Amino acid sequence: MGADTDVGSGSTRTGEFREEASRPEGDRDLPLSERITRNPGPAATWAAVVAVLIAAEFGAIVSGLLSVPPWGWVGGLVPGVVEPVAALLATVAERGAELPTITSRSVIDNTGYQTPSGWEGTTLGLSPAVAWALRVAVIYTYSFTWLLVGWWGYTLYRRHYRIPDWTPRDDVVNRFRRHSWGLFGLTIVFAFVVMALFAPVLGPTTVDQNIENPYENRIDYYNDETGQVESIFVGEANGDTQSRGQGDNNVGPLEYDQYDRFHPFGTLPDGKDLFTFMASGARVSLLVGLTSLGIAGGFAMVFAMLTAYYKGLVDLGVVIAGDSIQAMPQLLFIILASFVLSDTWIAEVYNGGLVLAILFGITGWPALWRAVRGPALQVSEREWIDAAKSYGQRPRVTMQKHMLPYVVGYFLIYASLSLGGVIIGIAGLSFLGLGIEAPVPEWGRAVSAGQPYVATQSWHISLIPGILVVIIVTGFNALGDGVRDAIDPESDIGDGGNENVAAGGGA
């Protein structure tokens, strides 16, 4: 420690006196497009790779982007004007979904049945387990390729197109790259996001077929007794594949059921496929989590800037508002509010997801705000803020340019922690039967459904969702730790109750 007082600063000046990079002087001051035109090679290669990646998933990307907004609902808002457009976009989305992609279910099909001569209906006659695993592998390979291509693009930019040869962010990025715990977190979180994004094609079957409308869909299976391929309602099949602990009443992880359906995670007590349920549940959790984080984070950051810049009464006002909200136990408040709002139109959007997101958002901002308030206040005390004031910079620009970039890093740390908290919170509510309405999958409901069977052979129903939550929340924590160490290697900022943002209201 003694060293810092006397030796310190020299070693932290990474690029001092470094000779100019070999880039020609003439490139300076040109806009990025010009810089690329002058040296198109690296950018062109990268763009080509990106184009291939996009082409491989073109249909899914189009339909994915366009199907996020609920068009029916949007169209209903302003009939006449918006409606035709919305309808058109919805159609485009549907058409897009039909375009073949390397990850679509039809490309590697895992549904089929086993006849004495082998597998029928699956791609290349592979067993459903192998076909499914292959599809999952393709999906994850594809996704992680994107990640690598993104990183590659960044390094290309850094090497060939960026004017400064060193920026403070480089240090942050480099520190994060060396932070194996943080990288572990990033991997987990990314895998979770991929699970949510590709939920419809990841499962061995679909939510529509297996969970929501089992009596409108039929499957073919090979009847050993009759030696015939027969067809049955999925709902009826499910009735025979329940997992209820005793006797034969169980389809465990990595098992086939009697209709030759493969269940990577086993089945639920009502015979539905747990993996499909989980993948779709991941999508719901992530969507609600991100929306609520967007709301809470927006409030938190705006308030953090305002309170740090103006201090005094503004700060006092936000303190009182925040404390008032926090004075009501978050989970209890959400239970109350979501019950009160349960019969209103807003509860219909995303099967109650929007209500949950809003509630977690408005009850979550005080904790996030408190977490970033310290760093915001700290940066507001820096002399460059005074400097900006002294030459008449507008407050909004000062906050945006001189304060926000510093606080964003800290925000990411706590955002990562609190996203884990929200995921737990949502699951807790659905465990109680509140929040996301059945039959839309939500992880907490699986835990609840499996509760009676934990100590039986059907242990998987409760255990697997729980373990997934633990892994994902740990991943978010690790990511937060990595970001923290990357942006602020010197001081551990674990002060105050900031870590409580991760608590998810105590669920």
Next chain:
Amino acid sequence: MGRWEYFLKRVLLMVPIVFLGTTVTFLILRVGPIDPAAAIIGPSGDTEAYAAIRDSLGLDQPLWIQYAEFMRDLLTLQLGESWVVVRGQSVWELVGVYGPRTLWLGFWSILIPIFVGLPLGFYAGLNPNTLADYIASFGGIVWRAMPNFWLAVIFVSVLTQSDALFGFSWGDWLVETQIVTPPDLSGLWEPTQFLGALKAILPAALVLGSASMGNEMRIGRTAVLETKNANYVEMAKAKGVPGRLVVWKHMFRNALIPLVPVITGEAFLLLGGSVLVETVFAINGLGYLFFQATINGDVPLVGSLMFLFILLSVGINILQDFLYTVIDPRVGYDGGA
């Protein structure tokens, strides 16, 4: 500004918080689409009785009068009666029945993390980047990442069938207790009764305190790491204070300061978490009562309970400021000589 002036100021700040929080509760209950009269009547839909109830409850009065009465009643601690859950029972009586169980649960779920999480965190902070540190830190994170309700489910199942699973019966161990039942809080002064009540609550308290334990460990670790590099620690060494005394006297006391808000903050989170844990362990406590009141539309019970929770949270805040004022002599000091 002196320390006690600072403290008083903090206490005064709590007044608008109670007021605002209660107002929000009122708005949700009375302005929202919930209809208490319908909840009382039930699904039968007798319109005459419905109108009578609305009248008798004052629901037809202007909103601001309802608001004034609502606030007046709560602030004078007239918490009223339950309408639906236990019709006619006064809220105070209900709190008297359900409250102690939650308190008992909360007490242990605060205490256990303090005595497990803190020492682990301090130990990890003193021996950073060792295997023990990694294990403790990783364990803390994973432990904290477990959802309470899930952990509770696992605990219940494992303990109820501990005999079959491990050949050891938790229920019969030491004192005979049930696992999924409210603890018997009568006669706590008798050792066996106390032990029984403690054992009955222990799994639930462990679950409810899981997040706190992880938090306290992590923050305890960083706090120790921070004080380790403080100049006064170097000074203490320079004047020849032996290593162990430096740790106990100069590091731990300072490391405790940032932990105060963590611990009090968690005490409050337990209230929210108690709903789930009480539900799984069938401990009929306040969280469970609140949940029942909510899904049954028992407006006065919900309102009064929420008001009590707000008071409790404000009380915890005041306790936190009090602890701060006691533990940190610099509080409220403005630096002028």
Next chain:
Amino acid sequence: MSRHARDDNVPLNADATSSRDLALEVENLRTVFHTEHEQIHAVDGISFNIRRGETVGLVGESGSGKSVTARSILGLIESPGEIDPASAIRFEGDNITEYTESEYESIRGDGIAMVFQDPLSTLNPVYTVGNQIKEALSLHQDLRGTAATERAIELLEEVGIPDAARRVTEYPHQFSGGMRQRAVIAMALACAPEVLICDEPTTALDVTIQAQIIDLLMDIQAERDLSILFITHDMGVIAEVADRVNVMYAGEIVESAPVEPLFAEPKHPYTRGLLRSIPSTQTSGDRLETIKGEVPTPNEPASSCRFAPRCPKSFEECSEVAPIPTAVGDDPDHDAACLLYPESMTTDEAVAHHRPADDGGEQ
């Protein structure tokens, strides 16, 4: 590396001071900090000593390694820092670099005490000043309870704190800056040390308070026959307090001399530049002489003169040969590490004098 072990000019041979008169002797001290990218030779082979009752100054700019020297003497260097095992710090006849932690504890405070730069952060905020003085008393003087309190009050009075009986019950934040430093000094005196290391004790203070603290330290030294190692960056302060001065630059002592010849006839170009860049020594309004460039970080072993890139008198060999301390000037104690000396020689001879004897060749 070890050629700096200066057997030919261990200071003061000429003065015939026997080592019994030395309170502290530092020989060839090297302290290295290992960082992720590099090794920082914060202190790189310095030697000096302190006689009984004497004040020796260690002066240098930030990054010169003077604070690390102080911490090395007290054994407060922790990982990633490390003292080279070939270094020797002799106190009361023992080489204390070989001490175990518990042996060190017995001389810290008791034999060698230290006053730090920032008095606010060196006092533990949650204990009263009295408590912290009493801690030192109970450790080294075995005083406890009322006796310790009374002694603490006496000590506070001794360092010029009025109303000491009340002050012992107060917390550090209730003291003003100057009072805090007085309290730290009282704490250092609590165990009656023989050597007091003052690491920039007045830097954080205003001039009028600085004057009070310097007066106090000088009074205490006279009363107790203390040996003081006084570390500062302020040439004015050093001129006032020190008997002998060592000038540090980038981990090395570039010049050492009794205070008067040093200020009257600085020999090393760095010392000269430093003295001339201080405003008050000139009449106002003129341009100041400056030393171009910045203090380097000593991140590799010295294979040349570290000051050469900034030196107005540097010549080719300066970047090839690391100079060794050489007697300069009239005073026998006056050494400088510079290829310009000894003055009696021609440049080539001088370079040869500094060139390592064993491998004599060019790099």
Next chain:
Amino acid sequence: MSGESSGGSETSPEMRNISDSNSTANDDVLLSVRDLKTHYEERSLFGGDPVRAVDGVSFDVRRGETLGLVGESGCGKTTLGRTLVRLEEATDGNIVIDGDDITTLSGDALQRWRRDAQIVFQDPESSLNDRLTVGEIIREPLNVHNWKTPAERRQRVRNLLERVGLREEHYYRYPHQFSGGQRQRVGIARALAVEPDFVVLDEPVSALDVSVQAQILNLLMDLQEELDLTYLFIAHDLSVVRHICDRVAVMYLGKIMEFGPTEQLFQKPENPYTRSLLSAVPTPDPTVERDRTTLRGTPPSPRDPPNGCVFSTRCPAKIRPDGFEELSEHDWDAIEVFREVLRERSRTDPSLSERARELLGLETRLPDVEEAAGELFASRSFPSDVQEPIQQSIEAANDGNEEHAREIITAALGSVCDREAPSLLATGRTDSGRSSRCHRHKEEYADPDASGSDSPQS
């Protein structure tokens, strides 16, 4: 403030004290500060005393000069500088430039002042946003004030970089890549970007090493000459001030104690505070025989400045009331220290344990003042007119009434210095432009000992 000087600013009543001494140079006046006060109100429910950081300051800044502002930490010099560039709001008084009062400017007029006046900060680590390149940092003021075209701005930044001793290609470097001295150069370039007339230099070199400090001082002097700048140079280092400033104001506890041309002030300080301050500065010359006036104690809190002269609690030349001339210096010192003890005690906030013990009746709040008094007065015997009030005061303090104890002593042993705040009086030769705030300058209190700088009291 476009360059033409309006010249004749009327002499307002507040200007009385100082305008005489400055009247000769009225045409050159760039900026007049009159009775300026900047107090920080504490955000407290119970009011509480405001910090009187700047408490009634008047002076003129002449065009093209370097005006030094020296004092110890907490004397309000930085607040004063910040008030001039409107980083703090003045509580009272005005700052007049070309007939405009800066303290009340708003809108476009304020924006113009924000261009004409710039500030260079002390800490080069903290004054540059380290997420922006040096080019962006220097360019920002140009953007704010819409200076010419973007291309011209870029060129200007390049020129500025060269001008302050950096290189053009540093445009795309980040502050992290620079040393303290280089960063300070960037800070100076930023301040000069919009061609200001007036620059507040807030301790611009105190965070730097001596050898680097000299480089920056030289740069500042060159720039001033070249660009015809007016500097307000704030520093605690007297030698730096002597080196660079034309005139100097010495501040103590929110007030200007002495004002005058640098050389005269340094060679022959008039005010006891200036004298003590100068004598406390160590000179890098071991042969100088020191005859130092070491000041006792620390400056009082700016929340609660003394009633009379702000320096009265530490003044070595404090006037004694009539009839006490015989008391020895040491005796008198002991009394002053005792008053300091009472003052400190009356401001003490009892700790929790003290309060608990007091409630339980175990112990009084503070140890008996007698012990402190005993220590102070042990070897002294006072005449009864001194002894009596001291004894009464000790008794009052023992009863827990420190305020009363202080009153007793002040009534009996206080002088004009304790009762009456001196005003800034012209001193020295008539046209020297010097002034000092001390009762000693009045004929009736003239101190025979303190006539010259070279013989401060023994």
